[in-house]
């Protein structure tokens with residue numbers, strides 16, 4: 001499993017003779033980009049970040065047991081040069097690589113023996129729905145006795161045992177090392193969320209996917225991408241077969257109901273189109289694309305009955321997920337598994353066993369109390385969809401409690417306010433994760449989006465906001481608590497404090513239903 005230092009050098013294009021002989025058979029354990037995670041026999045990978053320069057942690061990494069260092073240089077003349085660091089009685093080779101960040105996915109792919117090729121790896125991208133789709137995929141595959149794993153916002157790991165993760169898509173090195181751990185644990189199927197940051201920053205560059213899914217595109221992350229065009233280009237790079245951003249984009253499953261998806265389908269004749277709109281069936285039938293299309297959907301209190309037609313046949317399935325967008329998510333998952341040759345009859349039989357996803361339209365209810373839905377909507381589009389989804393299941397008033405995260409796209413704040421004002425009956429603005437921003441300024445940015453801010457309550461403490469609304473609401477009202485979903489923390493400044501909307505709801509109303 002491990003690599004010799006001489007092998008790594010050879011891969012990097014260096015002669016092993018350029019290395020001191022005593023070091024050639026040195027066994028390397030892991031590549032690690034964070035000096036704080038270094039264990040004996042690891043290689044420390046030093047790159048410049050947005051906040052600090054990883055090169056300033058080389059000494060710390062060596063003191064923690066790193067036996068070699070890969071470091072980045074912007075001077076092409078220094079590419080592949082080796083320098084030795086003396087530490088106690090040891091010599092630690094530091095190998096400079098020209099623009100290392102861009103090569104990391106490939107280097108880690110080599111180091112960890114191309115783990116993505118040893119399983120079925122499915123990638124999911126889109127503004128909203130990635131976590132839901134990835135979790136459903138892993139869940140459904142496990143119902144087919146596949147050992148499955150997920151990588152994404154909720155965490156990374158064997159399905160149901162995910163460890164929390166800082167990012168939706170981890171660093172290029174961590175993605176490969178995690179996949180390698182999955183291979184060691186005999187994982188056969190992995191569903192992975194691929195964020196636009198992940199694509200642009202090359203975190204998934206050397207991966208081979210058997211299938212890639214596009215859910216939808218709407219406003220988010222403009223602080224990072226600058227424009228919707230750039231944001232769309234970033235997402236497209238997961239599907240582009242001509243100059244792919246990944247080693248292998250696999251089969252493509254694309255949302256036909258999304259205007260961006262529809263445009264891409266023209267460029268992807270082999271892709272599978274997914275629609276929740278019955279009126280699209282005629283067009284899809286005449287088209288050269290394979291498809292899955294809903295023909296009838298009946299929403300009930302705790303889910304939906306979905307009839308669909310597809311290139312694989314017709315059927316009716318029972319879903320425990322609520323809202324129209326979850327019909328779209330479920331059909332995208334179904335289309336993917338059909339594309340990967342899972343039999344339709346078995347898929348239909350197992351659908352009713354699929355459980356809702358943690359913190360995604362999750363319902364908490366108690367007798368004689370209003371119902372609470374905890375959801376992760378943190379974009380204008382998701383908030384609109386979540387409110388409309390809740391509305392289908394609510395016969396009283398619909399309350400929305402939401403806030404916006406700090407150090408994230410500021411422009412979406414007033415848009416989320418306008419959406420809440422337009423679609424909900426009562427709105428309460430509260431804190432999300434202020435991070436390093438002034439929390440009052442975030443609230444001011446949100447309030448600027450309301451036509452009539454006088455009708456909006458501001459209750460800064462999130463738990464107090466939920467308690468207060470439960471007290472104000474009637475028994476048949478519904479309270480959508482949006483933005484934090486599965487999160488069990490609140491980030492204020494750079495500190496993480498324990499806080500969970502789900503725990504608050506459980507404390508006030510009992511377990512999810």
Ligand SMILES: CC(=O)N[C@H]1[C@@H](OP(=O)(O)OP(=O)(O)OC[C@H]2O[C@@H](n3ccc(=O)[nH]c3=O)[C@H](O)[C@@H]2O)O[C@H](CO)[C@@H](O)[C@@H]1O[C@H](C)C(=O)N[C@@H](C)C(=O)N[C@H](CCC(=O)O)C(=O)O
Nearest residue numbers: 033034035049050051052054057166167168169171195197
């Ligand atoms: C803007 C961005 O993407 N930043 C990511 C980046 O952090 P950074 O460049 O600030 O890193 P840094 O703190 O400057 O450190 C530079 C290097 O020094 C190393 N270091 C640092 C300190 C130390 O003591 N020792 C040490 O070795 C670090 O490990 C790193 O290699 O590299 C880190 C490690 O991989 C990421 O966790 C971090 O994501 C931050 C937390 C983040 O907020 N990213 C967001 C914008 C993001 O990527 N979001 C997407 C999409 C979310 C969605 O689904 O909507 C995601 O995929 O998560």
Ligand SMILES: Nc1ncnc2c1ncn2[C@@H]1O[C@H](COP(=O)(O)OP(=O)(O)OP(=O)(O)O)[C@@H](O)[C@H]1O
Nearest residue numbers: 127128129130131132153325375376377382385386
């Ligand atoms: N297909 C969809 N279309 C629109 N909104 C959706 C869709 N699926 C989920 N949502 C809404 O978006 C929220 C986030 O969903 P989910 O976590 O599945 O998306 P995500 O793409 O993983 O988000 P993130 O980028 O933050 O990780 C949900 O809580 C729900 O409100």
Ligand SMILES: N[C@H](CCC[C@H](N)C(=O)O)C(=O)O
Nearest residue numbers: 378404405408432433483484
């Ligand atoms: N993955 C998303 C999550 C946002 C969740 C919300 N609670 C916030 O903190 O803004 C992001 O990093 O933009």
Ligand SMILES: [Mg+2]
Nearest residue numbers: 130131153193
């Ligand atoms: Mg996610």
